[in-house]
Amino acid sequence: MPRATLKLKSNEALIALSKSHPDVRFEVRSAWPTDGKLRVLVETSAIELPSLTETIAEIPELTAVELRHATERSILFEANTPIPDPHGAMAESGIVPSFPLRLEDGWLIGDLTASKNQLPAFRDELEAAGIAYELVQVSATTDARDLLTDRQREVVELAIEHGYYESPRSCTVTDLASILKVHKSVVSRILHRAEARIVTSYWSSC
Template structure:
Protein backbone atom coordinates (compact mmCIF):
# COMPACT_ATOMS: atom_id res chain seq x y z
CA UNK A 1 0.00 0.00 0.00
CA UNK A 2 1.47 3.33 -1.06
CA UNK A 3 -0.98 5.72 0.53
CA UNK A 4 -4.37 5.84 2.23
CA UNK A 5 -6.80 8.67 2.88
CA UNK A 6 -10.05 8.78 4.76
CA UNK A 7 -13.15 9.59 2.75
CA UNK A 8 -16.70 10.30 3.81
CA UNK A 9 -17.59 6.61 3.45
CA UNK A 10 -14.32 4.89 4.39
CA UNK A 11 -10.87 4.82 2.81
CA UNK A 12 -9.25 5.46 -0.55
CA UNK A 13 -5.98 3.56 -0.96
CA UNK A 14 -3.43 3.06 -3.69
CA UNK A 15 -2.03 -0.45 -3.74
CA UNK A 16 0.46 -2.37 -5.84
CA UNK A 17 -0.09 -6.13 -5.83
CA UNK A 18 2.36 -8.68 -7.13
CA UNK A 19 0.19 -11.20 -8.93
CA UNK A 20 0.01 -12.94 -12.26
CA UNK A 21 -3.74 -13.43 -11.83
CA UNK A 22 -5.34 -9.99 -11.64
CA UNK A 23 -8.71 -11.45 -12.56
CA UNK A 24 -8.80 -13.55 -9.38
CA UNK A 25 -7.72 -10.57 -7.29
CA UNK A 26 -10.44 -8.29 -8.64
CA UNK A 27 -13.04 -11.08 -8.44
CA UNK A 28 -12.41 -11.06 -4.67
CA UNK A 29 -12.97 -7.30 -4.62
CA UNK A 30 -16.19 -7.70 -6.62
CA UNK A 31 -17.46 -10.16 -4.00
CA UNK A 32 -16.29 -8.18 -0.93
CA UNK A 33 -19.13 -6.09 0.52
CA UNK A 34 -16.68 -3.64 2.12
CA UNK A 35 -15.19 -2.67 -1.30
CA UNK A 36 -17.24 0.03 -3.02
CA UNK A 37 -15.04 0.55 -6.10
CA UNK A 38 -11.61 0.03 -7.61
CA UNK A 39 -9.74 1.34 -10.61
CA UNK A 40 -6.72 -0.22 -12.29
CA UNK A 41 -3.99 2.38 -12.73
CA UNK A 42 -1.33 0.12 -14.28
CA UNK A 43 -0.97 -3.59 -14.91
CA UNK A 44 1.62 -5.95 -16.38
CA UNK A 45 2.31 -9.70 -16.20
CA UNK A 46 3.70 -9.55 -12.63
CA UNK A 47 1.87 -6.77 -10.83
CA UNK A 48 -1.05 -4.37 -10.82
CA UNK A 49 -1.33 -0.87 -9.39
CA UNK A 50 -4.86 0.13 -8.42
CA UNK A 51 -6.92 2.57 -6.42
CA UNK A 52 -9.48 1.06 -4.09
CA UNK A 53 -12.34 2.59 -2.13
CA UNK A 54 -13.59 0.56 0.82
CA UNK A 55 -14.90 0.74 4.34
CA UNK A 56 -12.22 1.53 6.91
CA UNK A 57 -11.05 -1.73 8.48
CA UNK A 58 -10.58 -2.45 12.20
CA UNK A 59 -6.74 -2.39 12.14
CA UNK A 60 -6.72 1.08 10.58
CA UNK A 61 -9.35 2.35 13.03
CA UNK A 62 -7.32 0.95 15.95
CA UNK A 63 -4.13 2.62 14.71
CA UNK A 64 -5.96 5.91 14.22
CA UNK A 65 -7.48 5.71 17.71
CA UNK A 66 -4.03 5.03 19.22
CA UNK A 67 -2.58 8.00 17.34
CA UNK A 68 -0.22 5.87 15.27
CA UNK A 69 0.94 7.31 11.95
CA UNK A 70 1.99 4.38 9.76
CA UNK A 71 4.84 4.75 7.30
CA UNK A 72 4.29 3.96 3.65
CA UNK A 73 4.65 1.84 1.67
CA UNK A 74 3.05 -0.97 3.67
CA UNK A 75 3.41 -4.58 2.66
CA UNK A 76 0.47 -6.99 2.49
CA UNK A 77 1.57 -10.58 1.98
CA UNK A 78 -0.45 -13.76 2.44
CA UNK A 79 -3.16 -11.96 4.37
CA UNK A 80 -0.78 -10.20 6.79
CA UNK A 81 -0.05 -6.49 6.62
CA UNK A 82 3.35 -5.33 7.82
CA UNK A 83 3.28 -1.85 9.30
CA UNK A 84 6.23 0.26 10.38
CA UNK A 85 5.69 3.23 12.64
CA UNK A 86 7.73 5.60 14.72
CA UNK A 87 5.95 6.02 18.03
CA UNK A 88 6.28 6.10 21.80
CA UNK A 89 5.96 3.11 24.13
CA UNK A 90 2.69 4.57 25.41
CA UNK A 91 1.12 4.71 21.94
CA UNK A 92 2.41 1.24 21.13
CA UNK A 93 0.76 -0.09 24.29
CA UNK A 94 -2.45 1.72 23.35
CA UNK A 95 -2.31 0.17 19.85
CA UNK A 96 -2.02 -3.29 21.43
CA UNK A 97 -5.10 -2.54 23.58
CA UNK A 98 -7.04 -1.24 20.56
CA UNK A 99 -6.14 -4.32 18.50
CA UNK A 100 -7.26 -6.61 21.32
CA UNK A 101 -10.50 -4.65 21.79
CA UNK A 102 -11.27 -4.92 18.05
CA UNK A 103 -10.25 -8.61 18.00
CA UNK A 104 -7.52 -7.91 15.44
CA UNK A 105 -4.86 -10.61 15.13
CA UNK A 106 -1.41 -9.10 15.32
CA UNK A 107 2.20 -9.98 15.95
CA UNK A 108 4.99 -7.59 16.86
CA UNK A 109 7.94 -8.56 14.69
CA UNK A 110 10.42 -6.12 16.17
CA UNK A 111 10.79 -3.03 18.26
CA UNK A 112 13.96 -1.08 17.71
CA UNK A 113 15.45 2.03 19.12
CA UNK A 114 17.67 3.82 16.67
CA UNK A 115 21.30 4.11 17.60
CA UNK A 116 22.25 7.69 18.35
CA UNK A 117 25.53 7.91 16.46
CA UNK A 118 26.70 10.87 18.49
CA UNK A 119 26.74 8.60 21.57
CA UNK A 120 28.25 5.59 19.86
CA UNK A 121 31.88 6.74 19.88
CA UNK A 122 33.98 8.99 22.06
CA UNK A 123 35.23 12.30 20.65
CA UNK A 124 38.72 10.80 20.32
CA UNK A 125 37.39 7.72 18.51
CA UNK A 126 35.50 10.00 16.08
CA UNK A 127 38.64 12.08 15.51
CA UNK A 128 40.88 9.07 14.80
CA UNK A 129 38.24 7.27 12.72
CA UNK A 130 37.59 10.40 10.63
CA UNK A 131 41.32 10.93 10.04
CA UNK A 132 41.75 7.25 9.11
CA UNK A 133 38.87 7.42 6.65
CA UNK A 134 40.04 10.71 5.14
CA UNK A 135 43.58 9.40 4.63
CA UNK A 136 42.35 6.18 3.01
CA UNK A 137 43.22 3.78 5.81
CA UNK A 138 40.04 1.79 5.09
CA UNK A 139 40.45 1.89 1.30
CA UNK A 140 41.45 -1.21 -0.60
CA UNK A 141 44.34 -1.00 -1.19
CA UNK A 142 45.08 1.17 1.82
CA UNK A 143 45.82 4.83 1.18
CA UNK A 144 47.97 5.02 4.31
CA UNK A 145 49.47 2.64 6.82
CA UNK A 146 48.86 2.55 10.56
CA UNK A 147 52.32 4.09 11.06
CA UNK A 148 51.51 6.95 8.64
CA UNK A 149 48.16 7.53 10.35
CA UNK A 150 49.85 7.60 13.77
CA UNK A 151 52.43 10.12 12.50
CA UNK A 152 49.64 12.37 11.15
CA UNK A 153 47.92 12.24 14.56
CA UNK A 154 51.25 12.67 16.40
CA UNK A 155 50.81 9.53 18.53
CA UNK A 156 52.37 6.07 18.51
CA UNK A 157 50.93 3.34 16.24
CA UNK A 158 49.76 1.13 19.14
CA UNK A 159 47.63 4.00 20.52
CA UNK A 160 45.98 4.53 17.11
CA UNK A 161 45.46 0.80 16.73
CA UNK A 162 43.74 0.58 20.14
CA UNK A 163 41.47 3.58 19.49
CA UNK A 164 40.47 2.24 16.05
CA UNK A 165 39.89 -1.26 17.41
CA UNK A 166 37.52 0.02 20.13
CA UNK A 167 35.68 2.27 17.64
CA UNK A 168 35.36 -0.56 15.11
CA UNK A 169 34.05 -2.88 17.86
CA UNK A 170 31.32 -0.37 18.80
CA UNK A 171 30.31 0.23 15.18
CA UNK A 172 30.25 -3.45 14.21
CA UNK A 173 28.33 -4.56 17.32
CA UNK A 174 25.80 -1.78 16.84
CA UNK A 175 25.33 -2.68 13.18
CA UNK A 176 24.89 -6.40 13.87
CA UNK A 177 22.52 -5.77 16.79
CA UNK A 178 20.45 -3.34 14.68
CA UNK A 179 20.15 -5.83 11.81
CA UNK A 180 19.37 -8.66 14.28
CA UNK A 181 21.91 -11.03 12.81
CA UNK A 182 23.19 -12.24 16.20
CA UNK A 183 20.78 -13.05 19.05
CA UNK A 184 21.73 -11.93 22.52
CA UNK A 185 24.36 -9.41 21.43
CA UNK A 186 24.39 -6.43 23.75
CA UNK A 187 24.22 -3.07 22.07
CA UNK A 188 27.10 -0.77 22.85
CA UNK A 189 26.54 2.42 24.70
Protein backbone atom coordinates in the same frame (compact mmCIF):
# COMPACT_ATOMS: atom_id res chain seq x y z
CA MET B 1 12.49 5.75 18.49
CA PRO B 2 11.97 2.00 18.26
CA ARG B 3 10.78 0.53 14.98
CA ALA B 4 8.44 -2.45 15.19
CA THR B 5 7.56 -4.98 12.50
CA LEU B 6 3.94 -5.93 13.06
CA LYS B 7 1.61 -8.53 11.54
CA LEU B 8 -2.09 -7.90 12.04
CA LYS B 9 -5.53 -8.66 10.65
CA SER B 10 -7.02 -5.20 10.70
CA ASN B 11 -8.78 -4.54 7.40
CA GLU B 12 -11.46 -7.11 6.58
CA ALA B 13 -11.65 -6.10 2.92
CA LEU B 14 -7.91 -6.49 2.34
CA ILE B 15 -7.82 -9.68 4.42
CA ALA B 16 -10.56 -11.15 2.20
CA LEU B 17 -8.60 -10.19 -0.90
CA SER B 18 -5.45 -11.82 0.44
CA LYS B 19 -7.22 -14.97 1.61
CA SER B 20 -8.71 -15.42 -1.86
CA HIS B 21 -5.16 -15.62 -3.23
CA PRO B 22 -3.02 -16.93 -0.33
CA ASP B 23 0.04 -17.50 -2.51
CA VAL B 24 -0.02 -13.99 -3.96
CA ARG B 25 1.78 -11.06 -2.38
CA PHE B 26 0.05 -7.68 -2.47
CA GLU B 27 1.63 -4.39 -1.45
CA VAL B 28 -0.36 -1.49 0.00
CA ARG B 29 1.62 1.41 -1.44
CA SER B 30 -0.34 4.12 0.35
CA ALA B 31 -3.53 4.73 2.33
CA TRP B 32 -5.46 7.84 3.29
CA PRO B 33 -8.89 8.63 4.79
CA THR B 34 -11.55 10.09 2.49
CA ASP B 35 -15.30 10.57 2.96
CA GLY B 36 -15.44 8.26 5.95
CA LYS B 37 -13.55 5.51 4.14
CA LEU B 38 -9.93 4.45 3.83
CA ARG B 39 -8.60 4.82 0.30
CA VAL B 40 -5.84 2.32 -0.47
CA LEU B 41 -3.39 2.03 -3.33
CA VAL B 42 -2.55 -1.64 -3.90
CA GLU B 43 -0.05 -3.31 -6.23
CA THR B 44 0.52 -6.94 -7.14
CA SER B 45 2.57 -8.76 -9.73
CA ALA B 46 1.57 -12.40 -9.36
CA ILE B 47 -2.02 -12.54 -10.54
CA GLU B 48 -3.81 -11.96 -13.84
CA LEU B 49 -6.21 -9.04 -14.18
CA PRO B 50 -9.37 -11.11 -14.93
CA SER B 51 -8.85 -13.19 -11.80
CA LEU B 52 -8.22 -10.11 -9.67
CA THR B 53 -11.26 -8.33 -11.06
CA GLU B 54 -13.46 -11.34 -10.30
CA THR B 55 -12.19 -11.52 -6.74
CA ILE B 56 -12.71 -7.80 -6.09
CA ALA B 57 -16.30 -8.06 -7.37
CA GLU B 58 -16.99 -10.71 -4.70
CA ILE B 59 -15.80 -8.47 -1.81
CA PRO B 60 -18.56 -5.91 -1.07
CA GLU B 61 -16.33 -3.96 1.34
CA LEU B 62 -14.04 -3.01 -1.57
CA THR B 63 -15.78 -0.10 -3.28
CA ALA B 64 -15.00 2.67 -5.78
CA VAL B 65 -12.34 0.46 -7.35
CA GLU B 66 -10.20 2.21 -9.95
CA LEU B 67 -7.56 0.51 -12.08
CA ARG B 68 -4.48 2.74 -12.26
CA HIS B 69 -2.03 0.57 -14.13
CA ALA B 70 -1.97 -2.93 -15.62
CA THR B 71 0.77 -4.73 -17.54
CA GLU B 72 1.99 -8.30 -17.78
CA ARG B 73 4.31 -7.56 -14.85
CA SER B 74 2.13 -5.65 -12.39
CA ILE B 75 -1.33 -4.36 -11.53
CA LEU B 76 -1.96 -1.17 -9.57
CA PHE B 77 -5.41 -0.19 -8.34
CA GLU B 78 -7.17 2.06 -5.84
CA ALA B 79 -10.19 1.13 -3.73
CA ASN B 80 -12.14 2.26 -0.70
CA THR B 81 -12.41 0.10 2.41
CA PRO B 82 -14.02 0.71 5.79
CA ILE B 83 -11.62 2.49 8.15
CA PRO B 84 -10.21 -0.24 10.42
CA ASP B 85 -9.83 0.33 14.18
CA PRO B 86 -6.00 0.33 14.13
CA HIS B 87 -5.92 3.22 11.66
CA GLY B 88 -7.73 5.48 14.13
CA ALA B 89 -5.56 4.25 16.98
CA MET B 90 -2.38 5.01 15.02
CA ALA B 91 -3.58 8.48 14.07
CA GLU B 92 -4.46 9.34 17.68
CA SER B 93 -1.24 7.98 19.14
CA GLY B 94 1.06 9.52 16.53
CA ILE B 95 2.41 6.16 15.35
CA VAL B 96 3.77 6.39 11.81
CA PRO B 97 3.42 3.40 9.45
CA SER B 98 6.09 2.93 6.80
CA PHE B 99 4.77 2.13 3.34
CA PRO B 100 4.59 -0.13 1.48
CA LEU B 101 2.77 -2.59 3.73
CA ARG B 102 2.81 -6.23 2.67
CA LEU B 103 -0.37 -8.24 2.42
CA GLU B 104 0.30 -11.96 2.60
CA ASP B 105 -2.03 -14.88 3.33
CA GLY B 106 -4.53 -12.76 5.24
CA TRP B 107 -1.96 -10.77 7.22
CA LEU B 108 -1.06 -7.10 6.84
CA ILE B 109 2.67 -6.76 7.59
CA GLY B 110 4.61 -3.54 8.01
CA ASP B 111 6.97 -1.39 10.03
CA LEU B 112 5.78 1.14 12.58
CA THR B 113 7.82 3.91 14.18
CA ALA B 114 6.70 4.61 17.74
CA SER B 115 8.06 5.73 21.08
CA LYS B 116 8.54 3.18 23.84
CA ASN B 117 5.28 4.48 25.38
CA GLN B 118 3.25 4.60 22.16
CA LEU B 119 3.91 1.00 21.17
CA PRO B 120 2.47 -0.63 24.34
CA ALA B 121 -0.55 1.69 24.13
CA PHE B 122 -1.14 0.66 20.53
CA ARG B 123 -0.90 -3.01 21.48
CA ASP B 124 -3.52 -2.41 24.18
CA GLU B 125 -5.81 -0.87 21.55
CA LEU B 126 -5.42 -3.94 19.32
CA GLU B 127 -6.16 -6.32 22.17
CA ALA B 128 -9.17 -4.29 23.32
CA ALA B 129 -10.60 -4.42 19.79
CA GLY B 130 -9.96 -8.17 19.56
CA ILE B 131 -7.66 -7.76 16.56
CA ALA B 132 -5.22 -10.60 15.93
CA TYR B 133 -1.60 -9.43 15.73
CA GLU B 134 1.97 -10.62 16.05
CA LEU B 135 4.88 -8.41 17.05
CA VAL B 136 7.63 -9.78 14.82
CA GLN B 137 10.55 -7.53 15.72
CA VAL B 138 11.47 -4.37 17.63
CA SER B 139 14.65 -2.41 16.95
CA ALA B 140 16.02 1.04 17.78
CA THR B 141 16.12 3.68 15.03
CA THR B 142 18.06 6.49 16.68
CA ASP B 143 20.63 8.02 14.33
CA ALA B 144 23.88 7.68 16.26
CA ARG B 145 25.40 10.62 14.38
CA ASP B 146 22.92 12.99 16.06
CA LEU B 147 24.16 11.86 19.48
CA LEU B 148 27.78 12.83 18.96
CA THR B 149 29.76 16.04 18.98
CA ASP B 150 31.53 17.02 15.77
CA ARG B 151 34.85 15.81 17.18
CA GLN B 152 33.40 12.50 18.34
CA ARG B 153 31.77 11.95 14.96
CA GLU B 154 35.05 12.75 13.18
CA VAL B 155 36.99 10.20 15.24
CA VAL B 156 34.32 7.49 15.02
CA GLU B 157 34.03 7.90 11.24
CA LEU B 158 37.81 7.69 10.95
CA ALA B 159 37.84 4.55 13.10
CA ILE B 160 35.18 2.94 10.90
CA GLU B 161 36.99 3.97 7.71
CA HIS B 162 40.25 2.37 8.87
CA GLY B 163 38.66 -0.83 10.18
CA TYR B 164 38.95 -0.21 13.90
CA TYR B 165 35.56 -1.88 14.50
CA GLU B 166 36.20 -4.83 12.21
CA SER B 167 37.02 -8.28 13.56
CA PRO B 168 39.94 -8.65 13.59
CA ARG B 169 40.78 -4.95 13.77
CA SER B 170 42.63 -3.41 10.85
CA CYS B 171 44.05 -0.58 12.93
CA THR B 172 44.71 0.38 16.56
CA VAL B 173 44.12 3.42 18.73
CA THR B 174 47.78 4.25 18.18
CA ASP B 175 47.26 4.20 14.41
CA LEU B 176 44.27 6.54 14.70
CA ALA B 177 46.21 8.86 17.01
CA SER B 178 49.01 9.03 14.46
CA ILE B 179 46.59 10.03 11.70
CA LEU B 180 44.96 12.67 13.91
CA LYS B 181 48.35 13.80 15.29
CA VAL B 182 47.23 13.53 18.91
CA HIS B 183 48.17 11.28 21.84
CA LYS B 184 46.51 7.86 21.83
CA SER B 185 44.91 8.58 25.21
CA VAL B 186 42.95 11.41 23.56
CA VAL B 187 41.60 9.07 20.87
CA SER B 188 40.78 6.42 23.43
CA ARG B 189 38.84 8.90 25.57
CA ILE B 190 36.89 10.29 22.60
CA LEU B 191 35.93 6.81 21.36
CA HIS B 192 34.92 5.69 24.85
CA ARG B 193 32.61 8.67 25.34
CA ALA B 194 31.11 8.32 21.86
CA GLU B 195 30.47 4.61 22.31
CA ALA B 196 28.90 5.26 25.72
CA ARG B 197 26.45 7.76 24.21
CA ILE B 198 25.48 5.40 21.40
CA VAL B 199 24.94 2.39 23.67
CA THR B 200 23.04 4.38 26.32
CA SER B 201 20.73 5.91 23.71
CA TYR B 202 20.06 2.52 22.12
CA TRP B 203 19.24 0.90 25.46
CA SER B 204 16.93 3.68 26.61
CA SER B 205 14.94 3.58 23.34
CA CYS B 206 14.21 -0.16 23.49
